[in-house]
Structure formats: C-alpha cells, structure tokens
Amino acid sequence: MKTKPWSLIILALLHILAPVGNLVLNALRSGRTLGQQWTYWFEILPKPLLLIYLLIPVLAGIFIYVCKRWSYWAYLGCLLVVLVSNIYSYMTNMNLNTLLLLLLVVVVDLVVVAYFVVPSVQKVYFDPRTRWWEAAPRYHFNHMGLVNGEKAFVKSISQGGLLLSSAPALKENDEVTVTWEFQGQHVEVKGLVVYKLQHGEIPQYGVRFNHAGESERQVKELIIKLHNEGLIVTERLPGPEDSFGVWLKKLVTRGEGLFPKART
CATH class of the missing domain: 1.20.120 (Four Helix Bundle (Hemerythrin (Met), subunit A))
Structure with a gap:
C-alpha cells in the first residue's frame, strides 16, 4: 500500500x-x-x-x-x-x-x-x-559513488534520501557521507542510515539526508533532471491496488487492512 x-x-x-x-x-x-x-x-x-x-x-x-x-x-x-x-x-x-x-x-x-x-x-x-505516504518521489539513479570514502552503488534517490547497494557494511543510525560525480558536478551530502534491507547476499541501505551547505540545492537540481528524463520509480506510486474498493474487499473477504501495515 x-x-x-x-x-x-x-x-x-x-x-x-x-x-x-x-x-x-x-x-x-x-x-x-x-x-x-x-x-x-x-x-x-x-x-x-x-x-x-x-x-x-x-x-x-x-x-x-x-x-x-x-x-x-x-x-x-x-x-x-x-x-x-x-x-x-x-x-x-x-x-x-x-x-x-x-x-x-x-x-x-x-x-x-x-x-x-x-x-x-x-x-x-x-x-x-513508517509514514510511507509522506515519502518524496524516488528516482532511478544507478550511479557509482563513495560512502565514507569506500565504493558504493546509489540505486535510487529522492530529495530526502537515497538507497545504497554494494556498499560497505553499515548499521542503522550510522552517519555517512555520500559523494558522487555526475555530469561534471561533484556532489557531497551527509546522511543517516535509517534502515537495512537484505536481498540475497547484497544488503541495501536507506539513507536519510542531513543537508548542509550546497547539498540540498545540488540534489534538487539532480531530481529535476531525473524527473525530466522520466526516471521516477513507478513501483512507489499509488496504483489500482491502493484504491478504496480494493481495500474494502480485502477487509471484508480476508480481514486485512484494519490496521496500518508498512509497505515492503
């Protein structure tokens, strides 16, 4: 949902x-x-x-x-x-x-x-x-960068944070500095690891930005470029399965939906 x-x-x-x-x-x-x-x-x-x-x-x-x-x-x-x-x-x-x-x-x-x-x-x-509906739109980035000086792959990004893959071992609440080069521009943004996902052998980390200095403007400009290129992560957008009718049917037939359940 x-x-x-x-x-x-x-x-x-x-x-x-x-x-x-x-x-x-x-x-x-x-x-x-x-x-x-x-x-x-x-x-x-x-x-x-x-x-x-x-x-x-x-x-x-x-x-x-x-x-x-x-x-x-x-x-x-x-x-x-x-x-x-x-x-x-x-x-x-x-x-x-x-x-x-x-x-x-x-x-x-x-x-x-x-x-x-x-x-x-x-x-x-x-x-x-846990308020998934408040999350800013996320965009595919698929770009190599550095996390605390070590190589990491930035899978997707939003104005508020990003998703890391193939990154050095991290834990929730770790403070990180993420940097990358994109179209001739060097971007450095600080953040906090807010969750860890384990997909197979490669963990993924959700990082929430703690913007300082120019980083907020730089990320905003990047988001605009990715949006214009149509790279929004559509899986995160509301679809027919999130409609009131579907929710009501699940509630009546399966007893699901009475209590909030975070999406995966």
Whole structure:
C-alpha cells in the first residue's frame, strides 16, 4: 500500500461527520425535524456544551488525519473532553436515555482507544519513518559513488534520501557521507542510515539526508533532471491496488487492512 491507510481516513471522516449523525439521531429520537432539532440545540443547550458537540468531533477527525505524534495526544484529549461532557449531561439530566448514551460513549471510547494503542497504529503516529505516504518521489539513479570514502552503488534517490547497494557494511543510525560525480558536478551530502534491507547476499541501505551547505540545492537540481528524463520509480506510486474498493474487499473477504501495515 502506497497511500495513507484507508482505516485512518475512514475513521477521520466518521469523526468529522459525527455532528451531522448526532443531529439526525437526536431528531429521530425526539420526533423533531432536523430544523427543529437544530433550533432546540441552539436555544436549550449550554453554549459550551453545544460547541463540544459540534467542534470537538471535527477536531478529533482532523487530528486523526494529520497523523503526527502531537495529533495522537490531541485526539485522545478530544475523547476525554467528549467523555466528560457526556458525564456532565447525565449528571444534569439523570434518566435512562442519558444513561444509555453515556454507556454508549464509554464503550465507543474504549474501543477507539484500544485501536490506537495497537503497536502498528501507534507506530505511524510516533515514527515518521513508517509514514510511507509522506515519502518524496524516488528516482532511478544507478550511479557509482563513495560512502565514507569506500565504493558504493546509489540505486535510487529522492530529495530526502537515497538507497545504497554494494556498499560497505553499515548499521542503522550510522552517519555517512555520500559523494558522487555526475555530469561534471561533484556532489557531497551527509546522511543517516535509517534502515537495512537484505536481498540475497547484497544488503541495501536507506539513507536519510542531513543537508548542509550546497547539498540540498545540488540534489534538487539532480531530481529535476531525473524527473525530466522520466526516471521516477513507478513501483512507489499509488496504483489500482491502493484504491478504496480494493481495500474494502480485502477487509471484508480476508480481514486485512484494519490496521496500518508498512509497505515492503
């Protein structure tokens, strides 16, 4: 999969649309029209509570979609606000309906929290390296260079990093200096080894650039040349297999896709 996980997109949309669903359900439950229910909300509900009903679910959906470390905690904060508001609603109007609503909110919150503590879900929020959909377009380079002064083959490159093959033995978190000559220009860029892939006997290393000086401009110019030559790595681009329909079919028939799974 090369797009943002559909499970997170759907969950974000459900939160964003929650105020509309809440309006419809309350109108049906009370026997009011949508217009009457909307008027009732604005005339009866305390304004802070109304803002919570309308704004917090939308913010929660946005925080899910942003998919960052800070948005993870912000989302859990939204859940806490919703829970507290429903407890307040029950305390001010103790009846069976508000009790059932409170219990429903508690159950839903527990299920959602359980989903977000699954390691594969947490990882995409806490580890930027696993957010494959944020990766810059990569281009075939297939050029010999040097890594820390030793020969290495640069298979592909993007604005943010490159993939090495036939390189000296490296480990994750090793700092490297990669140099090459291309079309009469000497390029030197520093980076950090962020992963290692073992394909047969030849390991490959993913390097994330730590640009300094002219290296960022030089790499950008190289990327433009490779792009104009049509050398983009198409295997990394979203395709039909990444569509919502394919994801839904896999979810229904094979139970796959509920949790994010890093592409290979």
